[in-house]
Amino acid sequence: MSEGVEWALHSCLNLTWLDSDEAMTAARLAAFYELPAAYLNKQLQALARAGILASTSGPRGGFRLARPPEQITLLDVVTAIEGPGEAFRCEEILRKGPGGREDADYRKACVVSQAMRRAELTWRKELAGQTLADIKATVERRHPRAPASARDWFASRRP
Amino acid sequence: MSEGVEWALHSCLNLTWLDSDEAMTAARLAAFYELPAAYLNKQLQALARAGILASTSGPRGGFRLARPPEQITLLDVVTAIEGPGEAFRCEEILRKGPGGREDADYRKACVVSQAMRRAELTWRKELAGQTLADIKATVERRHPRAPASARDWFASRRP
DNA sequence: GGGTGTCTACTCGGATAGCTAGTGTCCGAGTGAACAAGG
């Protein structure tokens, strides 16, 4: 799995602690974790294309959450970065086998494919069951000073 | 996920239909699905290193299951090919952040990492709950002629 | 005929290239704010 998923999740989490009308620069989000700014920008672009973030150009521009954290699941973020394809992609090798039929859809018929798909479905379901708001709440419960600390850091680094 | 996982799973399934004392050549297993023989051989080597297959060299040599299908889970095969590392590898970017501690283990402490790890655990659990024997039984129930058909094909292609 | 040594063909095993996709960087288009000038 791509490294950008971790960056995207933490960046989205940081955005939940901001005023929703305020936009955050990719450069500042990157500086928070000492990440390469240009590359994080690329990942945030993907999130914007997926409708998770809203981006505005020019001065005072940047990224902000496109919808409330309750409506952003971890699966949304992962899918935006990794793409919609499944991790286990059935290439239907049964078709090339002796009893293979050209018209059959082995993604559905193949038992191996089904088993792998079912496992991946539980993974997706687990990720879809956790929203950004849940993560935010858990972090705030365990580390109550984290949000204010992050806000202060971003405020102190304001240009 | 690597393409070899699909090949490995189907090859192991074919091996369940063989007499346990008979070894199957990588070349013949590859010919069954028209796969590149040398590359499949590489994947089977990984399965052998993991203790899933037993390999014997020389004439009448090849691969066979190292233990009964009931004791080989899908997770075993996936892990053998993909390696033991997790798909989401937490790089602990929190350590580089403002409140980061050098001594903390963010793979355990980070809420994001926990959520991703939990999802991946359900995936692993689902894969670990399915053995090669289960797959074999399901295939034989849905396509009763499949085992004999495969056996005949391998027999007809015996050098 | 039976035993034995050699030979050969066959198989795995690891070392070796090629290629796609993830990683990282850069510069340009667009934009909104700030500023200066004029009414």
Added chain:
DNA sequence: CCTTGTTCACTCGGACACTAGCTATCCGAGTAGACACCC
């Protein structure tokens, strides 16, 4: 003082190199069977 036009710094967005890991291939080490030869 207020309005308006211009300028300009700032930001995203996509286009361009670089790297790592997956894909694919090849040849060598080892082995088990077959064969020929000798007793």
